[in-house]
Amino acid sequence: MPISLADIVGNLPSDETWGPPTTTDALVDGVPYAPYSKGDKLGRMADWTTEGKDREGRGGRQQYNRYQRDQQVYGAGTSSLFAVQVAEDESSFSVVDNTRTSTKTRGFGRGGATFIRGRGRGGRDIRGGRGTFQRVGGRGGQQQNYYDNRGGRGGRGRRLGWKDYDKPQRNRDSSVNIKPDWQMLEEIDFNRLAKLNLETSTGEDIDSYGFLYYYDRTYDKPPVKNTERKLNVVDRAAYNVTTSQDPIIHELAEKDEATIFATDNILSMLMCAPRSVYSWDIVITRSGNKIFLDKRDGSSLDMVSVNENAADAPLEASEGNKDSINFPGALALEATFINHNFVNQTVIESESSKYEMQHENPFYNPSEETEALASKAYRYRRFDLSLEKDEDPLHLIVRTELDAVVKNNISGEDQLLVVKALNEFDHKAQGSGGALDWRSKLTSQRGAVVATEMKNNSCKLARWTVQSILARADVMKLGFVSRTTPKSNDRHVILGIMGYDPRKFAEQMNLNLNNGWGIVRTIIDMVRGMKDGKYVLVKDPNKSLLRLYEVPAGTFEEDDGGEGQEEIAEEVGE
Numbered sequence: 001m002p003i004s005l006a007d008i009v010g011n012l013p014s015d016e017t018w019g020p021p022t023t024t025d026a027l028v029d030g031v032p033y034a035p036y037s038k039g040d041k042l043g044r045m046a047d048w049t050t051e052g053k054d055r056e057g058r059g060g061r062q063q064y065n066r067y068q069r070d071q072q073v074y075g076a077g078t079s080s081l082f083a084v085q086v087a088e089d090e091s092s093f094s095v096v097d098n099t100r101t102s103t104k105t106r107g108f109g110r111g112g113a114t115f116i117r118g119r120g121r122g123g124r125d126i127r128g129g130r131g132t133f134q135r136v137g138g139r140g141g142q143q144q145n146y147y148d149n150r151g152g153r154g155g156r157g158r159r160l161g162w163k164d165y166d167k168p169q170r171n172r173d174s175s176v177n178i179k180p181d182w183q184m185l186e187e188i189d190f191n192r193l194a195k196l197n198l199e200t201s202t203g204e205d206i207d208s209y210g211f212l213y214y215y216d217r218t219y220d221k222p223p224v225k226n227t228e229r230k231l232n233v234v235d236r237a238a239y240n241v242t243t244s245q246d247p248i249i250h251e252l253a254e255k256d257e258a259t260i261f262a263t264d265n266i267l268s269m270l271m272c273a274p275r276s277v278y279s280w281d282i283v284i285t286r287s288g289n290k291i292f293l294d295k296r297d298g299s300s301l302d303m304v305s306v307n308e309n310a311a312d313a314p315l316e317a318s319e320g321n322k323d324s325i326n327f328p329g330a331l332a333l334e335a336t337f338i339n340h341n342f343v344n345q346t347v348i349e350s351e352s353s354k355y356e357m358q359h360e361n362p363f364y365n366p367s368e369e370t371e372a373l374a375s376k377a378y379r380y381r382r383f384d385l386s387l388e389k390d391e392d393p394l395h396l397i398v399r400t401e402l403d404a405v406v407k408n409n410i411s412g413e414d415q416l417l418v419v420k421a422l423n424e425f426d427h428k429a430q431g432s433g434g435a436l437d438w439r440s441k442l443t444s445q446r447g448a449v450v451a452t453e454m455k456n457n458s459c460k461l462a463r464w465t466v467q468s469i470l471a472r473a474d475v476m477k478l479g480f481v482s483r484t485t486p487k488s489n490d491r492h493v494i495l496g497i498m499g500y501d502p503r504k505f506a507e508q509m510n511l512n513l514n515n516g517w518g519i520v521r522t523i524i525d526m527v528r529g530m531k532d533g534k535y536v537l538v539k540d541p542n543k544s545l546l547r548l549y550e551v552p553a554g555t556f557e558e559d560d561g562g563e564g565q566e567e568i569a570e571e572v573g574e
Helices: 005-010 060-070 076-082 247-254 264-271 328-345 446-456 458-470 502-508 513-528 560-573
Strands: 183-189 204-215 260-263 281-287 290-294 354-356 376-384 395-402 404-407 414-424 475-483 492-500 533-539 545-551
Touching: 183 513, 204 247, 204 414, 247 260, 247 290, 247 376, 247 395, 260 264, 264 281, 264 290, 264 395, 264 458, 264 513, 281 513, 290 513, 328 414, 328 475, 328 492, 395 414, 395 458, 414 458, 446 458, 458 475, 458 502, 458 513, 475 502, 492 502, 513 545
Parallel strands: 204 404, 260 290, 260 395, 414 475
Antiparallel strands: 183 545, 204 354, 204 376, 281 290, 281 533, 376 395, 404 414, 475 492, 533 545
16 A cells, blocks of 8 residues: 555654754854845855955045945855954055055155156257357258157146056156266255245346347237138247357356356256256356356257146157157157247348347358348346355346347337247147147137146246246247147147236246246355366256266267367366
């Protein structure tokens, strides 16, 4: 007779149950067991990428959402059962220090992080005249200054963001090759330079050379849409002669008119040193009681930088930039080319109506030059850098430059101008520094455009302003030049020109000239306390500081400019 399943179940003992024995111990073979529900989601067995909830800042909102999502995994509700009690919470461990400090430091973010290395011999047209002089500008092929750039991100006054913790600081090269036989004498941090102050008079004129054409006022009118003027190539003879090769400075040194001699291009770089980001160098020659501040041939001082102080400056090819025309060196060459032609185009060349200085241009020889002379005037001005404790007066003579002249609308008097040009390459490209579209915003948001340029080109604009004040110019004209198309760097259009009082513009930029004179006096005092010889002041490529080196007397003699410097120094010393 078959046995039914009901009978088998009914014959089971009532005091025993089927299955694993009931126990209150939450262990299975010695391993803790956590209860779970059907609503729990099966997730990762181990996730090493999930960070602690208390580590905020690295991922922002995205990271927070990811953290909340990953909590909905298997056993999440009772994960505390497996928590291991340790002396220190592992979630607080970090390879990178994310803690905020209350003290303000001038480190990588504020000190700047982009430098241009200008090495090589610049293109020189050696032509007759009073000695050998360096020509600047002309067509793109004639300007052969090469930049070997390693620069990148930088920007004074910039605060580190949450994306900056993992960006490695770039290793940049110096603007000049530091040789083993160079002896470092001084190291000056920018923090020290920012505290210097020296009140100086506005200076006095000693002599003036050259001539100026009158500025074309039609460029001040805002252009109608799609009728912008093209920037033309205007070949004119212009010179950028270093201090020791200037025959006028040579004569003034022999007459003992001053102790220190420099050009506005060199002096403005020294006075604006705390704003600089790219590497640069100045050659200082001491002979007796005379000190000459010079630049090397092909130096980066001759080039016009682009977005030097931008938070994300233009990158090099080695840093991922695939657009060769937007490399820092290419942009600097383009800006230098624009500035040379822009000045020549915005003046009315008329031999019958031009502003003559006391003497002719000292660098121009009409019998050997094939090109017409550019509108340029040189003012040699003297400044008193003496202190009350000085036994003898300390004077500095600087050669300043002016570009044009214009009649005042009210008084009819002649006003001297310094003409410069800012250039836009591509407001959407990397390295633009968040610049606005000039074509659409220059007329309606002129203040915002200028403010952005003050931020991205703080050092360049400060140098131009200092040069204008040193020359005692009445107005500084700033042109806005853009590429015809962003992908072509050889065709440009002029979008507009603005005029500023250099002294008021300096106030807007928070530029303190007394601080600049204090920097000059400090460097000069260092050199005066040393023996006769040649020294090089170098801006460190990776840190916010200057280094002063003593170099052998024959240094830079392989360049054409070195020989002239040595000859003048020897003659003055005698």
